[in-house]
Amino acid sequence: MKVPVSWLKEYVDVDISLDDLAHRLTMGGNEVEEIERTGWIDNVVVGHVKAVAHHPDADRLRLVTVDHGNGEAEVVCGAPNVAEGQKIAYASIGAVLNDAYADEPGKTKKLKRSKIRGVVSDGMVCSVLELGIGDDHSGILVLDDDAVIGTPIGEVLGESVLDIELTPNRPDCLGVVGLARDVSAITGNPLKNPNIEFEATGPDVNSLVSVEIAEPDLCLRYTASVIQAVKIGPSPQWLQDRLKSIGERPINNLVDITNFVMFELGQPLHAFDYDKVTDHRIIVRRAARGELLTTLDNKERNLNIEMLVIADPEKSIGLAGVMGGANSEISDETTTVILESATFNGVNNRKTARSLELASQATLRFEKSLRTGLSEVGLRRATKLIQEIAGGVVASGIIDVYPSKGQEQERVRLDRAHIVRVLGVEFEDSRIESTLWNLGFDLKSDSDGWDVSIPYWRPDISITEDIIEEIARIVGYDNIPTTTLSGRPPQWQPQPDMDLRNRVTDALVQSGMQETISYAATTSEGEARVELTSETASALKLRNPITADYAVMRRTLREAIIETVARNSRTWRGPIAMFEAGRVFLDYGDGLPEERQMVAGAFAGPRNELHWDESTDASDFYDAKGAVESALADIGIEPTFEVGEDATFAAGRTAIIKVKAANDAVIGVVGEVSGEVFAKFDPEADKASMFELDLAAILKILTNSNNDDKFQEFVRLPASHRDLSLIVDTCVTAGQIIDIAKRNRIVTTATVFDLFEGKGVAEGKKAVAVRLVYQSPNKTLSGDQIGKIETQIMKQMSKELGAELRAQ
Amino acid sequence: MPLPNDQGVQAIQTGESVEELKAAAVASLDSADSIELLESWRVGFMGRKGRLTALLRGLGSLDIEERKIAGASANKLRSELELLFEERVNQSKSSEALVGSIDISLPGRRPSLGGLHPSTQMIREITQAFNEMGFQTIEGPEVELEKYNFDMLNIPADHPARDQWDTIWVDDDTHNDILLRTHTSPMQARTMEANDPPIRVVVPGKCYRYESTDATHEWHFNQVEGLAVDEGITFADLKGTLYEFARRIFGPHRKVRFRCDFFPFVEPGVDMSIDWNGKWIEILGAGMVHPKVLENAGYDSTKYTGFAFGMGPERISMLRNEITDIRHFFSNDLRFLTQF
Secondary structure, eight states, X not given: OEEEXXXXXTTSOOOSOHHXXXXXXXXXXXXEEEEEEESOOTTEEEEXXXXXXXXXXXXXXEEEEEEXXXXXXXXXXXXXXXXXXXXXXXXXXXXXXXXXXOSSTTOEEEOOOEEETTEEEOSEEOOHHHHTSOSOOSSOOEEOXXXXXXXXXXXXXXXXXXXXXXXXXXXXXXXXXXXXXXXXXXXXXOOOOOOOOOOEEEEEHHHHOXXXXXXXXXXXXXXXXXXXXXXXXXXXXXXXXXXXXXTOOOOOHHHHHHHHHXXXXXXXXXXXXXXXXGGGEEEEEEOOTTOEEEBXXXXXXXXXXXXXXXXXXXXEEEETTTEEBGGGOOOTTOOOEEEEEEEEOHHHHHHHHHHTTOOOHXXXXXXXXXXXXXXXXXXXXXXXXXXXXXXXXXXXXXXXXXTTTTOSOOEEEEEHHHHHHHHSSOOOHHHHHHHHHHTTOEEEEOSSEEEEEOOTTOTTOOSHHHXXXXXXXXXXXXXXXXXXXXXXXXXXXXXXXXXXXXXXXHHHHHTTOEEEOOOSEEOHHHHHTTOOOTTSXXXXXXXXXXXXXXXXXXXXXXXXXXXXXXHHHTTOOSOEEEEEEEEEEEBOSSSSXXXXXXXXXXXXXXXSOSOTTSXXXXXXXXXXXXXXXXXXXXXXXXXXXXXXXOTTEEEEEEEEEEEGGGTTEEEEEEEEEOHHHHHTTOOSSSOEEEEEEEHHHHHHHHHTSOOSOOOOOOOOSOOEEEEXXXXXXXXXXXXXXXXXXXXXXXXXXXXXXXXXXXXTSOTTEEEEEEEEEEOOSSSOOOHHHHHHHHHXXXXXXXXXXXXXXXXX | OOOSSOHHHHTTOSOOOHHHHHHHHHHHHHHOOSHHHHHHHHHHHHSTTSHHHHHHHHGGGSOHHHHHHHHHHHHHHHHHHHHHHHHHHHHHHHHHHHHTOOOTTSOOOOXXXXXXXXXXXXXXXXXXXXXXXXXXXXXXXXXEEHHHHTGGGTOOTTOGGGGGSOOOBBOTTTOSSEEEOSSSTHHHHHHHHHOOSOEEEEXXXXXXXXXXXXXXXXXXXXXXXXXXXXXXXXXXXXXXXXHHHHHHHHOTTOOEEEEEOOOTTEEEEEEEEEEETTEEEEEEEEEEEOHHHHHHTTOOTTTOEXXXXXXXXXXXXXXXXXXXXXXXXXXXXXXXXXXX
């Protein structure tokens, strides 16, 4: 909301600087985002002409001594009207002024210290043209005598507009008077309420018009006055200027007055042409089904029964509290006016405006559930202005149909102890009282505190805490002390799912992967690219997605991580090793979806950064598997990898990750992304490897087991290692070899450390080198003993796997 | 290593003059081109059984005048040789280094460094600050019931206060009153509903808004919520706790201000801003938990008070890391992610 400071000053004196005012309004809850200044020129202030002397070398020039509040300056001036004692606009060196001698208008020039006919001029006395507020350059601008020396010229000549970001709880500040009340409380200067007194000399209003409320829940109060013999015409200049200053277009005096009062007090009003209201009877009712109404903007509106209309016995003449009807509009021919000032139900008003997509200034206020007291004040103020501006005779009395009378909360209890309980600080009674008085609250004090009456302009006040905030915000949050929490901290509660995710995340980061976070929504088509199994639960659809690209919540992390890796492969030449730990959303119909914690990671591009001593091979299956292995090792899960199938992955290059100790529960999958799937993501890398871990499944296993690492006394007897160099069929797996080796309990570890196929190895065979470590828990093994075991193992391998020792 | 040239043996010969010894020592020192040879030279000439020592011992047979003169010149020779020796050792050490040296300018074998997403980093930093003040980190659902996201937080349906949260709703053909949470605040209601006071929690997590995106707005972002409820918690505690938080995240000398703001689920409401290069930047919204919110969760609002706060980790990260576009956070571009 834009509030011109000159308008604000109509209701309260502002004796602090605008910057200070803006700061204090902001601290008190009305954030001043900007002070827009027009006519503001830096380095130009009000000056006082102390003396005028002739220039020694030029007849038409004078030497003027100016007191500018910060010292005196001698200025050479050519204006004929300069005279001792004047208040003038003094520009000091550096001011940027309109250039009076430029070829084109509007050019500016920075004022420099210069010699004029041999005398140094220390600044300038300005003309209207130079100040950019008019065309006259025949002489200097002479200011009012009461202008204060040294005041920035903008504060005298310009307008400053506070651009305020209002909070939705303060509809009173949608009127300048509401904001003035805050200023009054901040400065302690009294509020000057607008005049609402008028002379009513016409006939009894009840003899002219009648009002009936058919929907007392939707129209809480309806006040109206009638003014006869008005003269419709343009508004006086001051009124037009006021409206223009906040960006409103003046229309005619009647409409302008209703608008002005809305922006002044926050009460929307509407004026009907009396002669266009059939029977001069107003009925506030719901619209009929399919009823049509052409509103003031000349649009035909199709109404429904939820909407409240103002009607006469024949037709609706306005959409209540939203916009008037064209059929009863004030025109130049209007002579008698019905002025409406009502209070409508905020929720209903908002719904109507929303469903018609008709955001009006009236709705902006009514939707905030105004108090009924405001309507009468608004009516009286507007009636007074109509009489003053449009002339006419005001009917005696006002219409006041008030079905909700007595139903509004009127008082709030404020105990001293309650203030201390909430704020943690005690204020003096006088400070509390003056703050609330200045904000317009009425107080009745007793031994424990006060009964506070709620002012008619503050619908946001209903509980003690509301009043406490009023005190705190005006006293200033800065003036409330700072303490630390002193009570006992609550009991710790286990958060196993979060802890698990964090731990896996950290393990993956430690293994060199970059964490990612992607949008949790996608499209069904996008997700279909990764060939999810048909068993996956359905996707949660969004009613109003931000764009069609995010129409459903994701059911998998696979799409996002493949997309991420593919996209990065187009711009990143180093290794790509990325993962996401996040939720997928599985919809089972009723209620909230399952939010399942998953982790997916993928590798593409070279395995290593380019390095003088590292391979430049592309990353592959084993990078993904290694990441899984180390992450699972970190959380104490021993996985088994089984050959498996999964449509996202390449056949023959996929392993299902299971946990033997948990009845072979499946916890994830690792493999090379199928070429067909990967190609859909437009990658620049040849291939990608990926893993997916189901954290919910892992958590279940962890919860059912005690997974603290248990210390085992280590064997202090020496271990020996021997290497076996085997020739086996290519289809024999390392896992098979190691399984056989480890059947013997003396073999503590068995590690494949070399693989070879090709020259020197027969077709269809491969060479596998395995290192076996032998260690007995209770004796030192002799070479012979080891040799025997080795022979046994070798026999078994040859029997089960057809393995032979490689000829040395 | 055996000494290749056992000069000590020669030293036994008697009658060697100081000059002869000097010439021999200097020549032999010149040809010693490794630390080992230098050492054997030292032993051979200057050691306990070395030639110089032997020469000095041999002086005993001379008469007193001769002995004085020869003694003085022999001692002079000793200091000369010591100096020469030291010089040669230094020379030799530096040249020796070159012989077996490696190119230390080549990069080391560096384990590849992974990284946490900048949002995760910031969330952890924020939650840790509160953890150390007794707040436990918890999480909650991202797809939420309208009841927790709005109603229980004193944001009734069709109320203008809801305009502060443009909402993405779940398709209502299949679900009623379900939405993507617009803030982490529903966890206030959930936490109080499920636990008795005292409560001190921080809740990080994703939130969603129906909001068009630009450099400073995302429809998908993280928040960190906080809630403390107990008997005797005051606005002063709110200030103290958040002030301490700000010191940790923005440094001890950063100016912090608390001003009045409005959120329907707190009263009084607070905006905490920090001075960032002369401009006040809002960091978090906060306030004393609204009595209605306490009561909606079944708490006695005449007995308990509390404060709540919420902030955007991406916004804080944008400030501290000078990130100019919030959309970078979820683009997952390594050129962005690897900078943090």
